[in-house]
Amino acid sequence: MCKKIFSLAVFFSICIMMIFSCCETQKEEPEDKPAPVNPQTPVISTVSETLTYKINEQAKDLTVVATVTDGGVLSYQWYKSDSLDGEYTAITNALEKDYKPDTSVAGTTYYKCTVTNTLKGKTASKESPVLTVEVTEEGKKEEEDNNKVVIPELSEIFSYRVGDTPDALKVSATVTDGGVLSYQWYKAIINDKDFSVLEGVTGDEYIPDTSVVGTTYYKCTVTNTLDGKTASADTPIFTVVVTEIGNAMPPKIVATTNYTIDFNKEETLKVEATSLDDGILSYKWSKSSDNINFSALPDETPSLKITSLEIGTFYYQCEVTNKIEVNHIEKTAISKIVITVTVTAGNGNINIDFN
DSSP: HHHHHHHHHHHHHHHHHHHHHHHHHHHOOOOOOOOOOOOOOEEOEEEEEEEETTTTTTOOEEEEOOOSSSSOOOEEEEEEHHHHHHHHEOOTOOSSEEEEEESSEEEEEEEEEEHHHHHHHTEEEEEEOEEEEETTTTTHHHHHHHTTTTTOEEEEEEEEEOOOOOOOOEOOBBOOSSOEEEEEEEEEEESSSEEOOOOOOOEEEEEOOSSEEEEEEEEEEEEETTTTTTEEEEEEEEEEEEEEETOOOEEEEEEEOEEEEEOOEEEEEEEEEEEETTEEEEEEOOOOOOOOOEEEEOSSSSSEEEESSSSSEEEEEEEEEEEEEEEEEEEEEEEEEEEEEEEETTTTTOOOOOO
């Protein structure tokens, strides 16, 4: 009996082991879930650079070089800004790896491109370094110089007695591009700044009015027209002084009124003055930095030698006095002319003595 019980126990033990073994065999291994797909951030090899062009010069394409190794698809969006650290705005339809910048306006513009990698519906983006485009006025200047109106820088002061027949004021202007010149005259009676149009006065000469005592300022704007484009220049100011009979006449003066000189270089300023009533002429020079407040210089001749040791714009005034005697009475009249001198750095040498 005991032997049978032992046999049954062994039998049941074996069955239980087989059942557990079968369950373990039939237990499904859990499937590995796919790892999330994270697209690679583009690697950009473009470096920052500054490109300089003249205005309207053909620019080369800005190019961004980007790569990925995960098989994603790259897309591009270009942006621009007026300042390096300012706000960048998207450029419409600039969606390729290359972009040609505008050079029609002088100034500095900053560009960058955002490159996006798209893989299985997910994206990763990176910005390119900033590419700087500088457009200079040099090209515009060259273009303007081609049709520039050239007018001699000679200012004149004319003197008449009331009722005299005046000489015509004449404009001498030239161009080298074959353009057509046109003229418009202006006048001012209070000062040499507030000019009004002389309606219908559109030739290269103008006869001023001498019927009224006083001083009148005239200038002419000369315009060159070529292929629908224009360039203009103003003449120096013509000053017409009309005096009463019996008074001294202001001297007639002709002078170059604009000079550009290099730092530490010598220049001689000159005026040509003429007495129209056989009077005696005398000269006084003065200098100003603002064309308002003048300080007297010791020179009393028609010419003034200057050597400027300051960079900037300075004004030299020559006051010419005409003195006559009428019925044993001394009478005087004065003409003043201002010469503008612009001093540039040039190649001037600066000598410093440390002793």
